[in-house]
Amino acid sequence: MAYRIGSRPVTVPDNASGPFCVLMVGLPGSGKTTLSRALTERGFVRLCPDEEMFRRHGVYGVDFPRGVFPTLERPVLEEISEELREQLRAGRNVVVDHGFWTPDDRAHWRAISTGAGASTVLVYLEVSHEELWARVSKRNAQHAADPNSIYFAESDLIRYRARFVPPQSDEPHLAYNGDPESVLKALESEAQQGKG
Template sequence: MFRRYGHYGRDFPRGEFRVREAPVLKDVARELQEHLENKRDVVVDHGFWTQEERDQWAQAAREAGGVPVLIYLPVPHEVRWDRIRERNADALVDANSIEFSEQDLRRFAGRFHPPTTDEPHLVYDGDPAHALDALARPLGKDEGP
């Protein structure tokens, strides 16, 4: 987003994020599929805010021959807000930093729909070894799409 449009809220209006994000996500999806078609492992670090969005990305991975695995990282509000305050302090020098308020965080958090028990996923517990061990096993209902 930054390479294409600059800083959110400074170089382009705050209300235009989703419209500007759409072509970027198409490019990311295309790159994801190219890597999977070439038998490379890929990590897509994205919000995946709804089950519908997660299903679309999983389908794109499957179409390219990949096996999608959703890893959910539950983080309490206080931790998210502490991290955002730290990023806000660097907003003028960090291209990935989007300066926003705690009210913004609460509004955005209300739009997120965590995976349910009906949606296969791994819950990240903070230990990379646990996630890697789980990924090495065949996935069951509660462990990946």
Template sequence: MSGLQGSGKTTLARALEEAGVRRLCPDEEMFHRYGHYGRDFPRGQFRVREAPVLKDIALELQELLAAGHDTVVDHGFWTPEERAQWAATVMEAGGEPVLIYLPVPHEVRWGRIRKRNERSLVDANSIEFSEEDLLRHAGRFYPPTDDEPHIVYDGHPENVLAELRRARPSTDGSRH
């Protein structure tokens, strides 16, 4: 996936999970290992603590793919370099990477984040953010270009599932 906070990644990933796709979520693993960002560990340490989590998630992803499981990584993948790295991880395990882009306007994302902030003490996916954080992060986000094949999420998980079914090769090499 490629999208900023509040774009609907977790909602989509959970819908895919309900349809039988395995779901991996670095933010939830961060919460389980370290607690609340900005409360249990200081702001500014997120990336340092996230690095081993992402490494472990990549290994788990490869194991799931090698075992034949469709898997979604519930993560933002903000840069072309990061997306290319994870696509390579998928291909090394024999999988076929599919990128889903979630373009959502700032006002919608900020509205979702405000609601999510209220649940930050009990929801592992609710890392508390200010609007300033969200705007700063948007400046570091690079949406997929035409050079990166991707599906644009339209807010309907069933459309993503249909697109994934069309894109997935069957065992005889044809598409279904």
């Protein structure tokens, strides 16, 4: 099913049955946490690897060296993928508050979700570099207390953007326009189509 959110046409899977799994696609500062929290207000279970990393290992770059993040994150992601399966099999809608920077990463998590019987929806949060850096530089001040405010420099953001691959036309996705209601309405419409 095609939707228009903002100025772009987008597509959501036509097989909406069972619970939804929303996978965020975006760089740090793009609004993933804000949107995922809005979805929890509508009953979604929120899974956030960054929060689990903070709980287990402390502050990024302070309590553990920056270079070991991928090694420490791997078991966290494995456990979150198991929790995702359990929540979806129990019939709960889930949002995963994570960036999913590459098509391979998104395909892996989409396979987990669909394998658990969910309709998977990618939500792409496209934000300009200037806006991302304004948001990140503001939240850097909170990094020691907020697991969603990992401290990094503008050069890090530039490096991240170079590694980030936005969803292409072969990856159906919603393009987020900054209004959580637009995502909720698209999901509600898709759920109604699935019942029809």
